[in-house]
Structure formats: C-alpha cells, structure tokens
Amino acid sequence: MSAPSIRHTYSIKEAAALTGLPASTLRYYESIGVITPIRRGASSKHRVYTEEDLDLLTWVSCLSATGMSVADMRRYLANGELGAAAASDQIALLKAQEEQLAAEAKAIALRKRYVGLKIAYWQAVQDGDGAGAERLSDEARTLADDLKKTRKQ
Amino acid sequence: MSAPSIRHTYSIKEAAALTGLPASTLRYYESIGVITPIRRGASSKHRVYTEEDLDLLTWVSCLSATGMSVADMRRYLANGELGAAAASDQIALLKAQEEQLAAEAKAIALRKRYVGLKIAYWQAVQDGDGAGAERLSDEARTLADDLKKTRKQ
DNA sequence: ATAGGAACTTCAAGTACTTGAAGACAAGCG
DNA sequence: CGCTTGTCTTCAAGTACTTGAAGTTCCTAT
Numbered sequence: 001m002s003a004p005s006i007r008h009t010y011s012i013k014e015a016a017a018l019t020g021l022p023a024s025t026l027r028y029y030e031s032i033g034v035i036t037p038i039r040r041g042a043s044s045k046h047r048v049y050t051e052e053d054l055d056l057l058t059w060v061s062c063l064s065a066t067g068m069s070v071a072d073m074r075r076y077l078a079n080g081e082l083g084a085a086a087a088s089d090q091i092a093l094l095k096a097q098e099e100q101l102a103a104e105a106k107a108i109a110l111r112k113r114y115v116g117l118k119i120a121y122w123q124a125v126q127d128g129d130g131a132g133a134e135r136l137s138d139e140a141r142t143l144a145d146d147l148k149k150t151r152k153q
Numbered sequence: 154m155s156a157p158s159i160r161h162t163y164s165i166k167e168a169a170a171l172t173g174l175p176a177s178t179l180r181y182y183e184s185i186g187v188i189t190p191i192r193r194g195a196s197s198k199h200r201v202y203t204e205e206d207l208d209l210l211t212w213v214s215c216l217s218a219t220g221m222s223v224a225d226m227r228r229y230l231a232n233g234e235l236g237a238a239a240a241s242d243q244i245a246l247l248k249a250q251e252e253q254l255a256a257e258a259k260a261i262a263l264r265k266r267y268v269g270l271k272i273a274y275w276q277a278v279q280d281g282d283g284a285g286a287e288r289l290s291d292e293a294r295t296l297a298d299d300l301k302k303t304r305k306q
Numbered sequence: 307a308t309a310g311g312a313a314c315t316t317c318a319a320g321t322a323c324t325t326g327a328a329g330a331c332a333a334g335c336g
Numbered sequence: 337c338g339c340t341t342g343t344c345t346t347c348a349a350g351t352a353c354t355t356g357a358a359g360t361t362c363c364t365a366t
Binding site for chain 4: 022024025028032041043044045046069070071
C-alpha cells in the first residue's frame with residue numbers, strides 16, 4: 001500500500017495565495033455552496049485545505065476570471081463531479097462563456113478607438129492645432145454614428 | 154461668431170457605448186452625485202448627453218478603471234480638479250486608460266483561448282478520446298498559470 | 307506555564323453595481 | 337386611429353463580494 005507520508009495540507013491563507021482568491025472569498029464560496037465544506041482541524045475550527053481542494057479552487061478561480069456567475073459555477077462544478085455523462089452540458093456552458101468573451105472583446109476595441117481619438121484630440125489642442133482638433137472631434141462623432149449602425153446586435 | 158448649428162447629443166445607450174459604462178451605471182453615478190444631473194429631453198424625460206457630458210464621463214470611466222472608489226470620485230470631481238487639469242495631465246490619464254484597455258484585451262484573448270481549450274477537452278471526453286483529453290488538460294493547466302498572473306496584476 | 311500577538315472564526319453591514327418589474331413615450335405599420 | 341415594438345423612465349431587490357467587529361485558537365518566547 002502506498003504510504004501518504006507527506007500529506008500536504010494548507011491553511012486558508014496559503015490556499016488564498018495559491019489560488020489567487022482572497023481568503024474572504026474562499027469562505028464566501030464555501031458558505032454559498034460553490035465548493036463543498038472544507039475539512040476542519042482536529043482541535044481547532046480552522047479550515048484545512050487538501051491538494052484536491054486546491055485543484056478544485058484553481059478551477060473555480062479560472063471560471064471566476066472568465067466572468068462566470070457563482071450560480072453557473074455551482075452548476076458547472078456539480079456537473080464536473082458527474083464526469084463525461086454531463087459533457088454536453090459543460091460544452092454548452094463554455095460556449096456561452098466564449099460568446100460573452102467575444103462580445104467583451106468587441107466592446108473593448110470600441111473603447112480603445114474612442115480613447116485613442118481623445119488622446120489625439122488633446123495632443124492637437126496642446127500643439128495649438130485647432131484644425132486638427134476639430135477634425136478629430138468630427139471623427140469622434142463618426143465613431144458614434146458607426147456605433148449607431150452596429151447597434152443591431 | 155461660431156454658430157453651434159450642429160450640436161450633437163447622445164442617448165444614454167450611445168453614451169454608455171462610448172464611455173464603456175453601462176447605462177445603469179450612468180444613472181447610478183448621477184443618482185449618487187458623482188456627476189451633476191444630465192439635461193432631459195423637452196417632451197420626454199429621457200437624458201440627453203452633450204459632448205461635454207461625454208468628456209466628463211470619459212474621465213469618470215478612467216478614474217473608475219484605475220480603481221478609484223465612487224466616494225473619492227465624487228470628492229475629486231467636486232473639487233473641480235478635473236476641469237482644472239492641464240491638457241498634458243489629461244493625456245497622461247488617457248494613456249493610462251489606453252494601456253489598461255490593452256491589458257484587458259490581452260487578458261480576454263487569453264481567457265478565450267482557455268475556454269476554447271476547455272471546449273475541446275469536453276468534446277474529446279464526449280468522443281471517448283482519453284489521450285486527447287489528457288493532452289488538452291495539460292495544455293489548459295499551463296494556460297491557467299498565465300491567467301492567474303494576469304488576474305493578480 | 308503563561309503572556310502576547312498573529313491568524314483564525316462567525317456574522318452583520320457596507321459597497322458598487324446589476325437586474326427586474328411596471329409604466330411612459332415615440333415611431334412605424336395596417 | 338389604434339396597435340406593436342422598442343427604448344426610455346423610476347424604484348426596489350438582488351449579486352458578489354468586502355470590510356469590520358468581537359471573539360477563539362495557534363504559536364512562540366520568556
């Protein structure tokens with residue numbers, strides 16, 4: 001039999017450092033059932049995180065980073081425990097996530113263009129280039145019009 | 154005399170798209186006094202945003218993206234520090250915002266890749282391709298490390 | 307053995323939005 | 337003209353943490 005002589009465990013602070021989630025958030029996720037209750041110390045009430053717990057929390061951290069809601073995370077992780085049986089559910093959830101990220105990327109590109117235009121505008125003002133400033137102001141308005149057309153979606 | 158014959162105005166939705174702040178947040182900021190009340194339409198009660206309003210909101214968006222609390226934003230704007238800022242200051246702030254947007258775009262591209270990988274993983278599981286699933290799982294783990302770095306900063 | 311301090315605990319309240327319900331207003335169509 | 341569609345309005349409630357208070361527990365050092 002394999003002897004787990006070095007069964008590494010972690011305090012909440014260590015778990016927080018390793019997952020990138022604040023300790024308060026770890027407790028919060030546990031309280032609302034995103035993760036199952038963490039085992040406690042024999043003599044204390046302190047949470048004791050195993051490496052398995054850490055793996056799961058890394059997953060949660062990733063889902064959180066993609067902007068998934070806690071409700072969806074809870075569902076996703078519940079399905080994860082079922083394995084391949086729920087693969088189609090996982091794919092559907094992830095595809096929705098992919099679409100959301102694409103929309104976000106689009107919005108950010110628009111903002112980048114707008115801010116870039118504003119920088120050019122103030123640089124023209126600084127250089128005393130009134131004509132350039134006005135031209136850039138017009139461009140900003142054009143951007144607004146483009147936005148209006150693209151408003152379809 | 155300069156005739157402001159074409160005084161361009163914007164609906165809340167257009168303002169939201171141009172500033173990157175949701176319409177609900179625009180209303181929220183107005184309700185708690187971060188920005189002064191927006192003029193309303195003559196016949197309707199709808200908010201009508203001028204280009205001046207848009208400029209101000211772009212600044213608010215910058216401050217918000219930089220992590221300033223609403224309380225601090227209110228104080229900052231009430232002190233008129235924004236209006237008094239020189240062109241060079243405005244450019245500096247906008248460039249910081251531009252960098253932030255670039256970083257966000259990068260992070261989103263990374264997350265998109267991560268989610269795409271996860272979709273491929275579950276599709277491999279669904280197809281009974283154990284070897285492929287394992288390979289994709291490893292790839293995802295490597296990407297997760299990158300993701301974590303982006304999140305921290 | 308015990309005193310001090312860091313780190314942990316729960317729970318309540320705060321923060322910064324976000325969402326949903328219910329209704330008003332304006333344009334386009336039969 | 338009325339009807340549908342769409343965007344707007346307010347306000348209340350919800351979300352996802354975050355912070356703070358008050359009370360344990362762990363560790364280290366005297």
